[in-house]
Amino acid sequence: MLQWPAGVLVREVGPRDGLQNEPRTISTNQKIRLIELLARAGVRAIEATSFVHPRAVPQMADAEEVISGARRVLAVLEAQEGVRGVVLSALAGNRRGVERALAAGVDEVVMVVSASEEHNRANMRMSIGQSLRQVEEAVALAMGTGVVIRGAVAVAFGCPYRGEIRPVEVREVVGALAGMGIKEVTLADTAGLANPRQVYELVNMLCREYPAVNFALHFHDACGMALANIVTGIQAGVKIIESSVGGLGGCPFIPGSAGNVATEDVVYMLQRMGIETAIDRHRLEDCISWLEEILGRKLRERKPGCTNSTV
Numbered sequence: 001m002l003q004w005p006a007g008v009l010v011r012e013v014g015p016r017d018g019l020q021n022e023p024r025t026i027s028t029n030q031k032i033r034l035i036e037l038l039a040r041a042g043v044r045a046i047e048a049t050s051f052v053h054p055r056a057v058p059q060m061a062d063a064e065e066v067i068s069g070a071r072r073v074l075a076v077l078e079a080q081e082g083v084r085g086v087v088l089s090a091l092a093g094n095r096r097g098v099e100r101a102l103a104a105g106v107d108e109v110v111m112v113v114s115a116s117e118e119h120n121r122a123n124m125r126m127s128i129g130q131s132l133r134q135v136e137e138a139v140a141l142a143m144g145t146g147v148v149i150r151g152a153v154a155v156a157f158g159c160p161y162r163g164e165i166r167p168v169e170v171r172e173v174v175g176a177l178a179g180m181g182i183k184e185v186t187l188a189d190t191a192g193l194a195n196p197r198q199v200y201e202l203v204n205m206l207c208r209e210y211p212a213v214n215f216a217l218h219f220h221d222a223c224g225m226a227l228a229n230i231v232t233g234i235q236a237g238v239k240i241i242e243s244s245v246g247g248l249g250g251c252p253f254i255p256g257s258a259g260n261v262a263t264e265d266v267v268y269m270l271q272r273m274g275i276e277t278a279i280d281r282h283r284l285e286d287c288i289s290w291l292e293e294i295l296g297r298k299l300r301e302r303k304p305g306c307t308n309s310t311v
Contacts, residue, residue: 002235007276011045011216011242012038012263015066016091018248020050020059022295028062030294032069037290038245039077039086041283043263046070047110047242050091051100063090067104089150093124098138102147109147110186111135113177114154115169118161119190123154132176139180151177152186152218156202158193167202174206174213184214186242189229192222196232203236216240219261221247226261227269234275241266246288246299264288 015034019026031049038046048070054061070088077083089108092098101109113131114120120128135151142149156170170187177185187202199217206215217233217240219226230241244260267279292299 004273004275005234005239007239007278008234008270009045009240010043010263010266010270010277010279011047011089011240012043012245013047013218013242013260014038014244014246014248014263016047016050016060017242017260018244018246020057021249022059024295026059026294028065028069031062031066032073034245034287034291035066035070035088036073036077037283037287039074039083040081041287042277042279044085044278045087045089047089047091048106050093051097051104052091052093056093064100064104067106071105092138094134095137095141098134098141102141102145106147108150109138109142110150110152111138112152112154112188113173114159114190115156115165115173116159116162119155119159122161128173132173135177135182136180139182148184149182150184150186151182152188153177154188154190156187157189157195157198158191160191160193167205170202171206171209174210178210178213183212184216184240185210186216186218186240188218188242189220189226190218192220192226194219194229195225196228199229200232200236203233203238207237214240216242218242220249221259221261227265230261230266230269241270245284246291248291248299 015031035046035048049063049066050060051063074086087107089110090101090106091110092101098109117128120131124131138149153170153173159165174185215238217238219229243263243266245263247259247262249260264284267277267281270277
């Protein structure tokens with residue numbers, strides 16, 4: 001008989017993956033304010049920024065300042081409101097990015113390796129093998145610092161450059177990451193091509209083969225299947241879901257890529273299923289309203305019953 005988990009960790013990626021595609025420059029103070037509002041809403045895992053070259057992702061040029069400011073805000077929230085345990089993570093693409101992230105004081109660094117050579121070269125400007133060596137260097141750099149290195153497999157469910165990704169290709173990258181001692185790996189549907197059966201079968205296989213690894217899921221909602229994909233992923237054993245408030249986001253290296261699955265939708269669905277997230281949906285809606293003012297547009301249409309329900 002299927003046993004649903006009592007709780008799921010929802011990691012918010014809006015400040016990084018959500019904002020990186022925005023054409024309008026978002027100020028450092030606005031990014032810090034977004035992190036504050038998310039923390040007030042009960043979000044306890046936040047991917048705050050990325051330490052990549054500003055030429056590649058200009059929106060993330062202020063990574064050090066964002067982490068520093070977020071630390072100050074979280075310290076005040078802890079002292080005044082008892083908000084504790086917020087984990088700040090950041091993406092890094094190479095050794096230099098990892099060094100910057102460690103110096104800035106992040107809790108976790110996520111390193112991305114694609115399941116396809118084509119996407120890895122477009123995204124990281126290197127081969128899969130070269131990216132894996134960068135991850136190995138990151139693990140060595142972080143040793144003894146208390147900072148966790150997480151892995152992520154991009155285009156794990158389909159590649160926009162060549163289509164189908166075979167499970168063995170994902171398994172090879174996961175196996176390499178696990179062999180370095182990495183304990184958490186995100187499976188990312190970067191192009192929004194996943195379907196529920198595919199998600200269940202891949203996650204089920206990987207959970208059986210790598211029981212020491214915690215798997216997270218990261219979906220871009222290109223075809224409206226992200227929530228269904230999340231349900232089957234949870235059925236297969238996943239307890240970490242990545243999402244972006246307001247459905248913001250997209251991959252800069254996939255033209256026209258869809259935004260991330262919306263955090264508010266994930267939280268609403270899980271709570272209606274009796275799965276705890278510890279996130280206050282109504283405070284999350286306040287965060288979205290603030291974001292819409294900052295961005296100058298409506299993020300997405302939400303059904304009144306979903307946003308206002310007290311169930």
